Amino acid sequence: MTAANDREWASHMLGAAVIEVWSALPQDVQQKLFEQAVLTGQSGNEEKLRERLAKFLHDHHQRTAGISS
Numbered sequence: 044m045t046a047a048n049d050r051e052w053a054s055h056m057l058g059a060a061v062i063e064v065w066s067a068l069p070q071d072v073q074q075k076l077f078e079q080a081v082l083t084g085q086s087g088n089e090e091k092l093r094e095r096l097a098k099f100l101h102d103h104h105q106r107t108a109g110i111s112s
Contacts, residue, residue: 066104 061068061076068076077096084092 062103065100 065073077093077100080096081089081093086092
């Protein structure tokens with residue numbers, strides 16, 4: 044397994060874990076993770092990515108701690 048594969052695997056596993064516990068995370072941690080996800084996305088269209096992530100979180104969690112686009 045290569046370092047790139049290891050990173051992809053770890054990102055997948057940690058990302059899935061964060062999604063599962065999102066509602067239980069403190070608001071400041073949610074905000075940091077949310078902003079880092081937008082920066083990591085490197086889509087060139089941060090606002091669209093921000094809106095998509097916010098919609099996903101609002102659709103899948105009862106408490107999203109006020110994070111919105």
